[in-house]
Amino acid sequence: MEPSFWHEKWDLKQIGFHQPQINEFLVKYWSRLSLATSAEVFVPLCGKSLDMCYIAEQGHNVLGCELNQLAVEDFFKENNLPVSHQVKGEHQVYLTEQVSLIQGDIFTLPIESTQSITAFYDRAALIAWPEEMRQQYAIKLATLVPAGVKGLLVTLDYPQETLNGPPFAVSPQWIEQYLAPYFDVELLECADVLAENQRFVKKNVPWLNEAAYVLTRKI
Numbered sequence: 001m002e003p004s005f006w007h008e009k010w011d012l013k014q015i016g017f018h019q020p021q022i023n024e025f026l027v028k029y030w031s032r033l034s035l036a037t038s039a040e041v042f043v044p045l046c047g048k049s050l051d052m053c054y055i056a057e058q059g060h061n062v063l064g065c066e067l068n069q070l071a072v073e074d075f076f077k078e079n080n081l082p083v084s085h086q087v088k089g090e091h092q093v094y095l096t097e098q099v100s101l102i103q104g105d106i107f108t109l110p111i112e113s114t115q116s117i118t119a120f121y122d123r124a125a126l127i128a129w130p131e132e133m134r135q136q137y138a139i140k141l142a143t144l145v146p147a148g149v150k151g152l153l154v155t156l157d158y159p160q161e162t163l164n165g166p167p168f169a170v171s172p173q174w175i176e177q178y179l180a181p182y183f184d185v186e187l188l189e190c191a192d193v194l195a196e197n198q199r200f201v202k203k204n205v206p207w208l209n210e211a212a213y214v215l216t217r218k219i
């Protein structure tokens with residue numbers, strides 16, 4: 001999806017992807033990463049996700065990257081966090097004590113920006129991209145994540161021909177083909193979540209799986 005697609009979604013407040021509660025797989029599986037409290041967690045394509053508040057509540061520092069300025073500003077406003085602001089090249093950085101959000105395009109994010117991260121969390125980032133861009137995103141993520149770093153990945157999978165994305169379907173086979181060259185992949189759980197997703201039910205999508213994986217960047 002081109003930047004204009006996402007800017008329009010935020011402008012029109014068509015942000016069905018934004019969850020009003022913390023992701024259940026995040027709560028259930030975050031401890032599997034066995035992180036130090038002082039961990040620095042990269043959240044690509046973070047939107048204004050409340051999952052970042054959960055991660056910060058574990059004592060970790062959060063480093064998000066989000067294209068849309070309104071999303072970034074809303075995150076701090078809605079969570080009553082006073083924020084300072086710096087310009088770094090073509091990106092803007094919004095800082096609070098525990099959460100820093102880089103506003104700008106992840107594809108132009110310099111590799112130095114993420115070299116101190118010790119974990120990452122991808123919910124609705126990988127599945128935000130159509131096929132070709134998803135492959136480019138997988139390479140960019142692998143570039144930004146240092147060797148040995150673990151992340152939690154949450155995906156959706158469904159018969160793609162039954163619905164136009166986003167979210168786009170990402171199968172275990174896709175992960176094996178495009179992420180496994182860079183990451184060790186461990187599937188934690190795959191659950192049928194069709195009943196809780198009325199947009200999919202209304203379009204007669206026959207099944208919808210949400211899956212959680214631990215990814216470890218290969219050395």
Ligand SMILES: C[S@@+](CC[C@H](N)C(=O)[O-])C[C@H]1O[C@@H](n2cnc3c(N)ncnc32)[C@H](O)[C@@H]1O
Nearest residue numbers: 006017018045046047049066067105106123124
């Ligand atoms: C499907 S939403 C998911 C947001 C968040 N992860 C969540 O769970 O609510 C995808 C987000 O990625 C952002 N985005 C799209 N393209 C981007 C890019 N090239 N660089 C950084 N962020 C981008 C969009 O503005 C949007 O907020």
